[in-house]
Amino acid sequence: MTTTVKSTALDFDAIKNNLKTFFEAQSEFTDYDFEASGLSNLLDVLAYNTHYNALVANYALNESFLGTAQLRSSIVSLSEAIGYIPGSRVTSKAKVQLTTSIGTGNEPPTITIPRGFKFNSTINDVSYSFITTEAVTASNNQGNYSFELPSGDNPDRIQISEGTLKTKTFIVGSTDADELYVIPDKNLDRSTVTVRVFDTPSSTDFQIYTALPEATTINENSLIYVLKESPNGFYELSFGNGNTLGPTPEAGNKITVEYISCSGSIANGGKVFTAAEQLSVTLTNNDIVNVDIIASTFSNSIGGAEKETNNSIKRNAPFQYTTQNRMVVANDYSTLVFARFREYIEEINAWGGEDNDPPEYGAVYLSIRWNDGLTDDEKNDLKIEIETYVNQLAIVSWKLRFLDPITTFVETLVYYQYNPRFTTLGLNTIKTLVGDAVNNYFTNSIGQFGQSFRRSNLLTEIDAVDPSILSSRADVKMQQRLVPTGLNGAGQSISLLGISSNYNFYFPQNIAQPNNVDYRLTSTLFRLNGKTCFLRNKLNSRNIQVIEQGSGNAIVDNIGEYFLDGRVRIIGFAPESILGGNNFIKISVTPGNQSAISPARNNILLFDDDVSFETPVEVSSI
Amino acid sequence: MATRIFSQEDADISKISVTSTRTRPYLDLDLSFLVSNTGSVFKKTEGAAVKQAVKTLLNSNKFDKPFDPNFGIDLQRFFFELADDQTGNRIVERIKSIIETYEPRASVRSVKVGVQEDINAINILLTFSIRNTDQTITLETTISRLR
Numbered sequence: 204m205t206t207t208v209k210s211t212a213l214d215f216d217a218i219k220n221n222l223k224t225f226f227e228a229q230s231e232f233t234d235y236d237f238e239a240s241g242l243s244n245l246l247d248v249l250a251y252n253t254h255y256n257a258l259v260a261n262y263a264l265n266e267s268f269l270g271t272a273q274l275r276s277s278i279v280s281l282s283e284a285i286g287y288i289p290g291s292r293v294t295s296k297a298k299v300q301l302t303t304s305i306g307t308g309n310e311p312p313t314i315t316i317p318r319g320f321k322f323n324s325t326i327n328d329v330s331y332s333f334i335t336t337e338a339v340t341a342s343n344n345q346g347n348y349s350f351e352l353p354s355g356d357n358p359d360r361i362q363i364s365e366g367t368l369k370t371k372t373f374i375v376g377s378t379d380a381d382e383l384y385v386i387p388d389k390n391l392d393r394s395t396v397t398v399r400v401f402d403t404p405s406s407t408d409f410q411i412y413t414a415l416p417e418a419t420t421i422n423e424n425s426l427i428y429v430l431k432e433s434p435n436g437f438y439e440l441s442f443g444n445g446n447t448l449g450p451t452p453e454a455g456n457k458i459t460v461e462y463i464s465c466s467g468s469i470a471n472g473g474k475v476f477t478a479a480e481q482l483s484v485t486l487t488n489n490d491i492v493n494v495d496i497i498a499s500t501f502s503n504s505i506g507g508a509e510k511e512t513n514n515s516i517k518r519n520a521p522f523q524y525t526t527q528n529r530m531v532v533a534n535d536y537s538t539l540v541f542a543r544f545r546e547y548i549e550e551i552n553a554w555g556g557e558d559n560d561p562p563e564y565g566a567v568y569l570s571i572r573w574n575d576g577l578t579d580d581e582k583n584d585l586k587i588e589i590e591t592y593v594n595q596l597a598i599v600s601w602k603l604r605f606l607d608p609i610t611t612f613v614e615t616l617v618y619y620q621y622n623p624r625f626t627t628l629g630l631n632t633i634k635t636l637v638g639d640a641v642n643n644y645f646t647n648s649i650g651q652f653g654q655s656f657r658r659s660n661l662l663t664e665i666d667a668v669d670p671s672i673l674s675s676r677a678d679v680k681m682q683q684r685l686v687p688t689g690l691n692g693a694g695q696s697i698s699l700l701g702i703s704s705n706y707n708f709y710f711p712q713n714i715a716q717p718n719n720v721d722y723r724l725t726s727t728l729f730r731l732n733g734k735t736c737f738l739r740n741k742l743n744s745r746n747i748q749v750i751e752q753g754s755g756n757a758i759v760d761n762i763g764e765y766f767l768d769g770r771v772r773i774i775g776f777a778p779e780s781i782l783g784g785n786n787f788i789k790i791s792v793t794p795g796n797q798s799a800i801s802p803a804r805n806n807i808l809l810f811d812d813d814v815s816f817e818t819p820v821e822v823s824s825i
Numbered sequence: 826m827a828t829r830i831f832s833q834e835d836a837d838i839s840k841i842s843v844t845s846t847r848t849r850p851y852l853d854l855d856l857s858f859l860v861s862n863t864g865s866v867f868k869k870t871e872g873a874a875v876k877q878a879v880k881t882l883l884n885s886n887k888f889d890k891p892f893d894p895n896f897g898i899d900l901q902r903f904f905f906e907l908a909d910d911q912t913g914n915r916i917v918e919r920i921k922s923i924i925e926t927y928e929p930r931a932s933v934r935s936v937k938v939g940v941q942e943d944i945n946a947i948n949i950l951l952t953f954s955i956r957n958t959d960q961t962i963t964l965e966t967t968i969s970r971l972r
Contacts, residue, residue: 215892232868234853238896238927239878239885241854241869251891 295507324473366465570805645810
C-alpha cells in the first residue's frame with residue numbers, strides 16, 4: 204500500500220498522478236480521478252504549484268553550472284568566477300597607405316592626420332565608417348606627403364579600424380560606495396579601451412590604467428582596471444580595492460573611458476576606403492587649406508568578430524582556467540593563442556615536438572585553420588604576433604613551429620542490401636535517406652583536428668535509416684590533392700604545369716600492401732605527352748606508373764612510389780593540363796586498415812562526396 | 826503457450842472489464858470548505874458529489890484548469906457574442922459534450938436553455954441521472970453578466 208507521495212516527478216501530469224496514487228490508498232476521499240470533482244481541482248492547484256517550484260528549482264540549478272547554464276548572463280558570470288573574460292565584439296581592421304599633395308608653394312614640412320580621422324567603405328551595399336587608431340605624420344616631398352606610423356617594420360601600412368571612437372566620462376563619487384562605472388554599449392571592442400584617471404575634472408594630467416588580463420604584476424601600486432560584461436550585455440568598469448589589488452580612483456577624480464564601438468564581423472571584406480572628411484592643414488604663411496587624403500588599400504578589412512558566443516565561452520573557460528594564463532603543456536598554447544587571436548582563427552591544434560613525426564625535442568607545434576579572407580602576408584604577420592605573445596606567456600622557451608593543416612579526403616563506396624517488403628518507402632526515398640545519413644555522419648563526425656573516421660559508425664547510421672536495409676558494407680579510400688603550383692625565387696606563386704617537379708604526400712594512415720588484384724593508388728585524369736592519362740601503382744609493386752586512358756599502356760613506368768607508412772613520392776612529374784574542371788589531381792590510396800582513419804597533429808579529414816556513392820542491392824531474403 | 830497480441834484499435838480485450846456494479850462510494854470535498862462539528866471539512870457524497878462536479882463544469886471556462894485548456898463549459902464566452910436563435914442550441918451541445926467528457930458519472934437526460942438577451946442572462950435547467958444508480962438530479966441555474 205502506498206503511504207507516501209512519490210516526489211520524483213517533475214511534470215504536471217506525473218505529479219498529479221502521484222497525488223492520485225496517494226489518494227487511492229486512502230478512503231477519506233474517492234473522487235480524485237473525476238476531473239470535475241472538487242478534489243481534482245484541489246489536486247490541480249497542488250500539482251501546478253509543485254510543478255512550478257520544480258521548474259524554477261531546475262532552472263536555478265541549471266543556471267548555477269557552466270555546463271548547463273543557458274542564459275548569457277549566467278554563463279558570463281560563471282566563467283568570470285574562474286578567471287575567464289568572454290570576448291567582446293572586435294573591430295574589423297584594414298591596412299592602407301595614406302597620401303596627399305599640396306601644390307601652393309607654402310607647404311609645411313610635416314602634416315599629421317589625427318587619431319579618429321574617418322574613412323568610409325561600402326560592404327554589401329552598406330557603408331561602414333573606419334578610423335585611424337593613432338596619429339600618423341608625413342614629411343614634405345616636393346609637395347607630396349606619404350603618411351607613416353611613428354614606428355614598426357612597415358610604417359607606411361597604416362591600420363584603420365571600423366567603428367566610432369567614443370568617450371565616456373565619470374566623476375568619482377564616494378569611494379565607500381564601491382562604484383561600478385557603466386558603459387551602456389554592447390558594441391564595445393574591449394581591446395580598444397583606454398582608461399585615464401584625472402586628479403580633478405579640470406586637470407590635464409592623468410594616469411593610464413591597464414586591463415587586468417594584461418597586467419604582469421599586481422600589487423598595491425598597480426594601476427589596474429577590470430571591465431566586465433554586465434547581465435544586460437553592457438560593460439561595467441571597476442578598479443582595485445585600494446590596497447593589495449591596486450589603487451582605486453578617489454572621490455573627485457575624473458575617469459575617461461575611450462573605446463571603439465564597432466559593427467563586428469559584418470564589416471569584414473572592405474576593399475576600397477575613401478576619406479570621409481578633408482584634412483585641415485596650416486601652411487607656412489599661416490593660411491589654412493583643406494586637402495583630400497587618398498587611401499590605397501594594402502589589405503582588405505578583416506578580423507572583425509561578434510561577441511564570444513555562449514557555446515564558445517562554455518567550451519573555452521575551463522581550458523583557460525587550467526592554463527592559469529601561462530603556457531606549459533601543448534594545450535595551453537592552443538587555448539591561450541585561440542583566446543587571444545580568436546577573430547582570425549577557425550580552429551587550432553598544438554602538440555609537443557616529441558610527438559611530431561619526426562620528433563623534435565624542445566619545440567611546440569601549432570597548426571592553425573585560419574578564417575576566410577586572410578592573405579598569406581597577413582597570416583605571416585599574425586604568426587609573428589603569435590610568437591611574440593607566446594614568448595610572453597611561455598614558462599620555458601621552447602621553439603615554436605607552425606605547420607599548415609593537411610587535408611585528407613575520405614572516399615566511400617557503400618553497398619547496402621535492401622528488401623522492399625520491409626518498408627512502405629520507395630527505392631528513391633531510401634536512396635535519398637541513405638545519402639543524407641552518409642552526409643550527416645561526415646558533417647557531424649569529421650572536419651576538425653583530431654576527429655576520426657570510423658567505418659562501423661557510418662554503417663550503423665546507414666543500417667538505422669530504415670528496417671528494409673538489412674546490411675551494409677563500405678570500401679574506403681584516402682585522397683589528397685596534387686596542386687601543380689610552386690613559388691618562384693621571388694616567393695611568388697607560379698604554375699608548374701609542364702614543368703618537371705617532385706611531389707610528396709603524407710597520408711594519416713598506413714597504405715595497404717600491394718597485391719596482384721587491386722590497385723592501391725589511383726588518380727584522376729590529366730594530359731601528359733598529348734595523351735589523357737592517370738596514375739596507378741603497378742600490381743604487386745609500390746611503384747607508380749603513368750597509364751594512358753583507353754589503351755591501358757604505361758606511358759611512364761616508374762614516376763614514383765608509395766610507402767606503407769602513408770607516404771607517396773612522385774618524381775619528375777610534368778602534367779601539361781588537368782582534366783575534369785579542377786585545378787588539382789586527386790591521388791587516392793587504399794588504407795591498410797579501412798575500419799578507421801585517425802588523423803593526428805595537423806591532419807584534418809573531409810568528405811569527398813563527388814567520388815563517393817551509395818549503391819542499393821535489392822534482395823528478397825530476411 | 827502463444828501470446829495473443831491485439832491491434833491498437835481493439836486494445837487488449839482480455840483485460841477489459843465488463844463489471845456493471847459499483848462498490849466505491851463517491852466522496853468529495855465540499856467546496857464551501859465549511860468546518861463540520863468534528864473539525865474536518867464537510868464532504869459531499871454520492872449524488873451531491875456529482876452535482877457539485879457538474880456545477881463546477883458549468884462555472885468553469887476554457888483555460889481555467891492548468892494543462893487542460895478544454896475543461897469547462899465556457900458559458901462566459903456566450904455572453905460576449907451576439908445572441909441569435911442558435912445560441913441556445915450551441916450551449917446545449919456544449920453542455921452535453923463537456924459533461925460526457927469530464928463527468929462520466931452523470932448521464933444527461935435533458936438540457937433546457939433560455940437565452941434572455943435583453944438582460945444578458947442564460948437560464949439553464951439540466952436534468953441528469955447518476956450512472957449505475959436510479960438517482961436523477963435536476964440542476965437549475967441562471968448566469969448573467971454583472972456589467
